[in-house]
Amino acid sequence: MAPTTVPPAEFERRIERVRAELESSDRDTLCLFSATAIEWVSGFHHLQTERPVCLAVTDETVAITVPRLERDRAESDDFPLIERVHGYYDYPGVGDADDAENATPHETYHEHRSRTPEATIRTMLDDLGAERIAADSDGAPGHWGYSGPSLGELAGVDVETVEWVTDWRKTKSAGEIDLLRRSAKWGNLAHRKLAKYAEPGKHELWVAKRASLDASMAMLDTLGERYDSRLRGGFPASCGFLSGPNTALPHGLTENRRLEEGDVLVTGATANVGGYVSELERTMFLGEPSPEDRERFEAMLAAQTTAIEESGPGVACAHVDGAVHDVLADRGFAEHAQHHTGHNIGLEGHERGFIDRGSDEVMQPGHVYTIEPGIYIPGEAGYRHSDTIVVTEEGTEQLTYFPRSLDENVIPVR
Secondary structure, eight states: OOOSSOOHHHHHHHHHHHHHHHHHSSOSEEEEOOHHHHHHHHOOOOOOOSSOOEEEEOSSOEEEEEEHHHHHHHHSTTOTTOOEEEEESSSSOOOOGGGSOOOEEGGGOOOOTTOOHHHHHHHHHHHHTOOEEEESSSSOOOOTTOOOOOHHHHHOOEEEEOOHHHHHTTBOOHHHHHHHHHHHHHHHHHHHHHHHHOOTTOBHHHHHHHHHHHHHHHHHHHHGGGOOOOOSSOOSEEEEEEEGGGGGSTTOOOOSOBOOTTOEEEEEEEEEETTEEOOBBOEEEESSOOHHHHHHHHHHHHHHHHHHHHOOTTOBHHHHHHHHHHHHHHTTOGGGOOSOSEEEOSSSSSEEEEEOTTOOOBOOTTBEEEEOOEEEETTTEEEEOBEEEEEOSSSEEEOOOSOOSSGGGEEOOO
8 A cells, every 4th residue: 555654764865865965064963943844854743832842963863852742752663763862841941951961862761850941952962062053943943932042052052054954845755746646635535525515504614624524534534544644633634715705815714604605715625644735726606607707717717727837847936927927917817916826835835935926946846836826806706726736857747636617616506
């Protein structure tokens, strides 16, 4: 059976890539504070909170500092590349580095309630002999109320902030693309359920949650124990939508609203497979669309089709966004566009780079983008499709595949 997670050998290659980068630079250690970067490099995934987690990679060792509530997972056999686990009880904590014993291999981790996270990170770096550090940020980010010193201040080391992992993540491996392809499959099912349950009188949330639950249970029943959950109570496959005048807001919030015949729906569906998410969005109509709806829909669809056709290896992202703008301008809708054409996607819903006229990014094989131009008529409605594509050596492959035409996005009123 096909895997639903990144294979262990891929994490080994990523660690070796870090070490090669360290060797070619004047740095001796890479420190990562971002939960996404830590997961991408080592496989260790966690919920980023006010409690700092720091992964450190040297030419010989992979070590991590975690709070007590992450200890058991960090020590488990699920993350064999992590050789040393350092821990503190919680944030803020008390004490200083003198309260902490030397770091121990994770099989014999010791908890010190007097440790602060900063003192523990300092102990870890001292144990590794770190002096010249490359880091994704100069200290733990201010997340969920955390406030702490810079890495240079707490460890007394030379720190250079780098974007190695963010840049590396732009190009997906074959394994990552396979997970995104599977995400698109289950997201498609959630979207079909949404179209099935949408009808006049139904509440937006009722439709979205029922469709998400049905698709998620089908996904879990099918994958069984092979499914590696990265969620805390959420739906593995999920969908939702805006309806009526609320669709005129690209990032409108769900309202306490029941569907009405004639509504425009702007939908969204995805699934989490091994931590990776695709993006599928459609403009749908509850009942027969008006002539104005048809004109606007066809302009949006022409812009999206152009973006897909213009994308490919060696193509500038700015060119694709410019082509979309030209199509909308020719049809008289340029003033109703409110955002660029798309963005990379993978472990996060939005990743670097962006399909934008101000971008210097050039599409390369392995880049995965959303293609989602939209037009928005204030006070009336919005119109947007989004599909996830992967750039290949020959062109592009569209991972999402729900029908795109107008007639196939009309929901009959029963």
